Amino acid sequence: MSATILQTRGLGKSFGHFAANADIDFAVEAGEVRAVIGPNGAGKTTFFNLLAGVTPASAGTIAFDGGDVTRASGQHRVRLGIAKAFQTANIYPDATVLQNCRLAALARITGAFNLQMLRGSARIGGVDAMAQEALGRVDLGGVAHVRAGDLSHGDKKRLDIAIALATQPKVLLLDEPVAGMSKDEARKTEALVRKLAATMTVLIIEHDMEMIMGISDSITVLHQGRVLATGTPAEIRSDQRVQDAYLGGHTAGHV
């Protein structure tokens, strides 16, 4: 029986009078693959931003790995083990693919602030190995010395995931990993996420239902900023409220 690694209680985020997230109670077991789905505007990305520390919560608490991280900064959460791949690939375009991952590995080893001004990172054993390992996991080892900005869209998004992996996370947040990809690229990335999912806790936002149903252990459905349902893929598929949210209900006439 695995333990809960990430848990929120009453989590909320308001922008003025608009509640993007409200009363979210959410728990993920270590090793689980959890999908977060919902119609556009349901608050999925806001929820991920709260978990990663991109924006602070307006209400509620977030517990990670036995500690309260509600007020922890984004960089602190990364060091605790929450890593995020962004919806739009967020990389260092002017550095090489390998250097992108080396920076993340170096930050993992040397911490948030490192005043070593006299020696380069080459002397630190393990940085290259950590970076290469992360690249290998997303199948980018072959383009290690290419300028990151010159990669294809799909490879940039995979590099973003590799950067997150190089920080040695316990939980990986993937925000629409296959969005905007061609079918081939999407299938390749899906296979990659499947492989990752076998080795770590993964939270994933994705619109590709075929992929979600195939790789998730469980699914949380957000609707209008709140949790509508949580369950196994089979349960979610047959849940009447979920079908209403996607196909009718409040948004009837818009589909």
Next chain:
Amino acid sequence: MTGWRFYALLAAGLALFPLIFHLPPINGYAGLATEILIVGIAAIGFNLLLGYAGQLSYGHAAFYGLGSYGSGLAVLTFFPHAQSFALALFTGIAIAGIAAAIIGSLVVRLYGIYFALLTVAFAQMVYFIVFQARDLTNGDDGLQGISAPPLNVGFAHVDLGSSLPAFGLGPCGDLSDIKLWYVFAAIVAFLVVAFVRTLVRSEFGEALAAIRENEERSIFIGLDPRRYKLAVFVISGLLCGLSGALHALYQGSAAIEGLSVEQSGAFAIFTIVGGVGTLIGPLVGTGLIMWLENIVGGVFPAWRLVEGLVFVAVVVFLPSGIVGSLLRRRGGRLWLRRLVTAK
């Protein structure tokens, strides 16, 4: 460029600079060569912030000027009996460093134009505080008659005002035209360039480059950008303080103009003309502009017009600056490779 080659070229350049500077067509003088190196150190400090951390400060005259007043006051007022060159230098650098830590901690959370504007505002505050503290600083008149104490080099006390031995150099004049001040300034400039080169290639420098390139991603690999930015702001201010302190001891005076907006702008112009984010660009830019000011300013009263035209010409035709354009021609776009090749 490998380390040894870079340092050998730098040393050779610093050794030859005052000699070719004497050649009739160049029409410089040894004292100007010394001043260029001293002021160039401030430009290197400014460039550390702009070129390697990506932050444009328009207030670095504050640290340069405080360095000047600090070392001047150390000699004249604070420690008049100490007769210590090192103590005077250290006082100037320390005051600049403290100011940089205070101002830096207030501006590091800002970006771009807001960062630049706030640095101007703080620098102007420093200007008026120094200006108003007449009892200490003589206001408009500045500090005069700062006689640099002899430099303690361990086995002897050296007067930097003394000349090198007489030795004919043909068209380059005589070695005795050069004072020990030049040798000292060249050694300090060499060490400053070596320090910056080491820093930008260090772990600290890698993190700094990462933050400059993509701050959001850097937060989400676990770095704390504000602490890096504050650290580099303080180092940059310390280098400007070193430059100002040396300048006051060299010139024997500290002027209120050293704290002015024009002085802040001069560091930006020197750096942009020479090459932002290059190791020796700031020195080259400082040399070119100060030399032009010297030869043009004497015969043509509207020197600022010429300076402006040179600046515009460089920005339009050599957008990476003089040194930057030379390096760019040889290829290499990756910022880490630029660091490794010691651009």
